[in-house]
Amino acid sequence: MPQNRPRRPKVLCLDDEPAVVEGITRTLRKLYDVTGCTKGTEALAVLEADPGFAVVLSDMRMPEMNGAEFLAKARELAPDATRMLLTGQTDLDAAIAAINEGQIFRFLTKPCPPPTLRGAMAAAVAQHRLVTGERVLLQKTLRGSVEVMMEVLGLVSPTYFGRTTRLRHLAADLATALGHPAVWQIEVAAMLSQLGYVVLAPEIAEKVYYGRILDQRERAEVERAWVQAAEMLAPIPRLEPILWIVRNVRRTAADMAHQPGASPDLVRAARILRVAMDFDELLADGRTSAQLAIDTLRGREGHYDEDVLDALEALRGGGQRSRVAEVPVGALAPGMILVEDLALASGMLLVARGYEVTERLLARISGYPADALATDTVRVVLPREQAEAA
Template identity: 40%
Template sequence: MSDLPRVLCVDDEENILKAIKRSLRKHFDITTANSGKEGLEILSKEAPFAVIVSDMKMPEMTGAVFLRHVRAEWPDTVRVLLTGFADIASVTSAVNEGYIYRFLTKPCSAQVLAGTIEDAIRQHTLLTAERTLLEKTLKGSIKALTDILAIASPSAFGRATRICKLATMMAQTVGMEEIWQVEVAAMFCQVGSITLPAGTALKLYENQPLTPQEDAMVARIPQMSRSILANIPRLESVLDIMLYMGKNFDGTGLPDNHLAGEEIPLGSRILKLAEAAEKRQSMGENPARVFDYVRTQKGQFDPALLKIFHELTASGDYLDEVRGLNVHELRTGMILTEDVRSTSGVLLVACGQEVTVSLLERIQNYHDTTGLQLPLWVKNPEFSLGDEVEAETGVVATPEEVSSS
């Protein structure tokens, strides 16, 4: 494959395409198409292209319409339009609507066209560099917050990990496209729990009865989590999912507005069910009893998702083979199904976390210095959270701190 910048040229006149390719092939990797339809077909198979140059006046699909489709599907591709003087009004409209980077009038010399493409390539480089920077910022922010949650509240982090697993399974089953949004929302839906008083947090994660005041604080956890994450770029869809986690399918619940049924974001409906199921399972109920409970909660959950959850429990996909291991048998990738505690009972790592290289080393260090309650209960992993929600540690105390407790 050529290292030259990739450029797609679209024109219904074959002679013009041949001339463009002949004059520019030393500077760019040129692909040609004879119509907007063919151009879209090429893009669907061979994208990405840095730049697209399209003629305006083509049969069936004008260049402006073609480039509008390009903008919708491949927004980072920079779009250039070739046009005759008679088309200026329509081209001006296209430029003003924002889907044309630049337009050139015919006839256009090879030198001018090459210079315009060079400018467009620089614009493409800026766009992709900004996107890469934002993605790295997003991933870095998520990683940092996940680590903080694991350290500050291992119980909340363990619960979030378990919610994430079930939510991901349901999202995959329902065919949701942006599954990462559900994963990130699940991992951070408990961040707001750091605002709870220590005693309330302990009661919550040990499933002890709460006072009405404590219930109100817990109900606000999704909103608090959303507020904490509000300044991270590109999390708008994730924030919406978190905002509506407390919304019942019948429209009751929080936030108090008119949304109901399928108007509620799908990710929110998934997380609401996953959170409720995780809570019942953490109380020791088996999947069948968990399903019996959630299906009797009238108006709370999406019936279609209840059906999917029932299929997961009935098929056994929701169940895991759990094994008790010694420390030397522990391997990266395994999932902790019970809390890891010191011999004195201090919580070291919350259940639900994946054993990473660093976490494995720390568990071994605890074993060697303070001793652990054995065996360690684990299961083999059946899903991956993805790069966006990776987390390495759930440790809440150093070996020295455990020794002194």
């Protein structure tokens, strides 16, 4: 058998009559990988274990739960799957409930002739490919564009960009550990969350970066910077969920829930990013340990979600990052993360701590003579593969 043969789309079929499940399987098995179930709880367990089904097809009238209830739950477990309902009922209310609760793609009546079923299945798989393909394209295009913009802004404000890089990694790690369904949105929001600081006066931006006390005028300037950042992002299409996170990240959970466009996933994303931001601010002075910073956050009762703090402590206390090493500046390699700032001998900051080394950064550093740098070595976090080999 050829090794490069494309995988068949996976289809989940639910009907309380085994004979119906067997008949559907026979009709579709040449083109699809069909999994049949006769109980709603069984089908939900299958989706929970593997949400990668292209299509979910369900009967309407079943003893444990009807098709509308099942498809609504299936949507939560496998949101990308195309959902279809197969029923012998002609009850309009049942059909409307199924469409509204499960957001089904197509409504089929029993008995359903094989050609009709195959045609509907082909359309459902095409819909699944369209939805997933558009999302992947959006993620790659949007995230790639933001990454380029952040690198350009890093040339203007190395301090800002260093913090942005740290937040991006930590927020993504937290979201992954907590099983958030939109890690990429949190990652992009983390990159954009500091955009307002670019318009701040350098002396205020430096005070914010190092966690120094701001007077009333400076705090007002910072608030205005946040508003300006949101205004800059607003015209970008498809950025609405990310913009919502950036706009509301400093609100309380109760206040977030009442903001226009709020959803449980968006509120959760903003809460995750807030922990990452406040944790990084506490570490900015260079004297506070990670554990002390976590304990400080825990001491602010009611400010954060406890499970997010638990995930933060597990990540920072469990050695998730590879070991720190001091390397010559000339030995820097892509994937390393700076633990300390890299400056010129003149005192000008070249790259802030937290920056992940890229080929572009190496080319930039190589443009300076060796004696133009303030130091010959710099401490970095080694990529996992290098740390394991060391």
